Amino acid sequence: AQSVAQPEDQVNVAEGNPLTVKCTYSVSGNPYLFWYVQYPNRGLQFLLKYITGDNLVKGSYGFEAEFNKSQTSFHLKKPSALVSDSALYFCAVRDGRQLTFGSGTQLTVLP
Amino acid sequence: GAGVSQSPRYKVTKRGQDVALRCDPISGHVSLYWYRQALGQGPEFLTYFNYEAQQDKSGLPNDRFSAERPEGSISTLTIQRTEQRDSAMYRCASSFRENNEQFFGPGTRLTVL
Numbered sequence: 001a002q003s004v005a006q007p008e009d010q011v012n013v014a015e016g017n018p019l020t021v022k023c024t025y026s027v028s029g030n031p032y033l034f035w036y037v038q039y040p041n042r043g044l045q046f047l048l049k050y051i052t053g054d055n056l057v058k059g060s061y062g063f064e065a066e067f068n069k070s071q072t073s074f075h076l077k078k079p080s081a082l083v084s085d086s087a088l089y090f091c092a093v094r095d096g097r098q099l100t101f102g103s104g105t106q107l108t109v110l111p
Numbered sequence: 112g113a114g115v116s117q118s119p120r121y122k123v124t125k126r127g128q129d130v131a132l133r134c135d136p137i138s139g140h141v142s143l144y145w146y147r148q149a150l151g152q153g154p155e156f157l158t159y160f161n162y163e164a165q166q167d168k169s170g171l172p173n174d175r176f177s178a179e180r181p182e183g184s185i186s187t188l189t190i191q192r193t194e195q196r197d198s199a200m201y202r203c204a205s206s207f208r209e210n211n212e213q214f215f216g217p218g219t220r221l222t223v224l
Contacts, residue, residue, distance in 0.1 A: 034212065043115070043202065044154070044215040090153050097167060097209050098144065101153030 002027045002095035004074075006102035013081050014110050021076040021105045023091030032094035033074045035065055038104075039087045047089075050074060061085070081109045113137060115216035117203050123222045124193055132188045132219045136205030143186050144213060145178055148200040160186060161209060193223045 003026045013019045025031050035047040048059025055067045065076045076089060086109045092099040116135045124130050136143050142161050146154035156170040162183040171177070175193075180186040190197055200220050204213035 036215070041217075043217040044204075046212050046214060049212055092153070094210075095156075097142070097159055098156035098170070099146075099154070099213060100156070104151070104153050 002031070002093045002100055004033075004091045004093050004100065004102040006089075006091055006105045008105050009103070010106045010108070012108045012110060015083050016080050019078050019081040019085070019107065019109070021089050021091075021107060023074045023076065023102060025072050025074060025091075025093050027093060031067075031074075033065075033067065034092040034094070034099065035059065035063070035074075035076050036090045036092060036101075037087045038090065044090065047076070083109045083111050085109050115203055115205050115214055117201075117216040117219050119219060120217060121220045121222075123224065125224050126193060126195060128193055129189065129191045130193055130221065132190075132201050132203075132221070134186045134188070134203030134205075134216060136184065136186070136203070137214060140205035140207050140214075141183075142206045142209050142211075142213075143180055144204040144206075145186070145188050146202045146204065148202055148218070150199075154202050157188070190221075193221075195223050197221060198223045 005024050033050045036044040038044050048057050050057050050067045058064045063078050089105050091102040118133045144159040145157040148154040158168040158178050160180040163180050175191045178188045200218045202218045204215045206213045
């Protein structure tokens with residue numbers, strides 16, 4: 001079965017600084033990887049996906065993610081964090097037709 | 112808006128009662144998925160449909176859980192004889208086709224007393 005791991009429950013970063021939210025994956029075959037964000041009292045919002053092609057994937061709200069096959073990682077990044085980026089972030093992998101999610105990383109951007 | 116909608120948003124019920132949770136997917140989306148999310152965890156797959164056909168129900172925890180999508184649009188997740196351990200956020204998602212990204216609704220928070 002496919003799986004993803006998010007090693008950090010919590011990430012704190014100062015506003016204006018770059019942010020990274022880590023994700024590693026374990027798959028058989030080609031990975032199809034996703035990032036979602038969950039704001040309080042709202043549904044999961046799709047940020048970006050990697051299917052094939054360029055290792056650097058650009059998504060919504062200025063986020064990007066870097067696919068690294070040798071390290072089996074798919075870290076989420078943003079060059080300059082905003083306070084409004086504070087939310088719960090989930091990495092996911094497609095496993096058949098369903099998504100298998102990581103446990104989530106709470107990102108807090110401090111003003 | 113044209114997003115995925117779910118109702119009710121909150122449901123409190125007593126142990127032993129049946130509940131029905133509704134999902135209205137994005138118009139034109141073929142695939143519909145149900146997930147369950149415990150507090151502090153990522154969503155876990157329950158079941159999914161293509162059109163009206165239930166393609167995979169391997170994530171349903173036991174036979175008290177069932178889902179249907181009779182006309183290939185709105186779906187209902189039913190939990191019979193609810194138990195306290197059923198308390199969770201139930202999320203629905205839809206996608207244009209099977210391999211497209213999934214768009215999630217706001218969820219139904221179920222509390223079983």
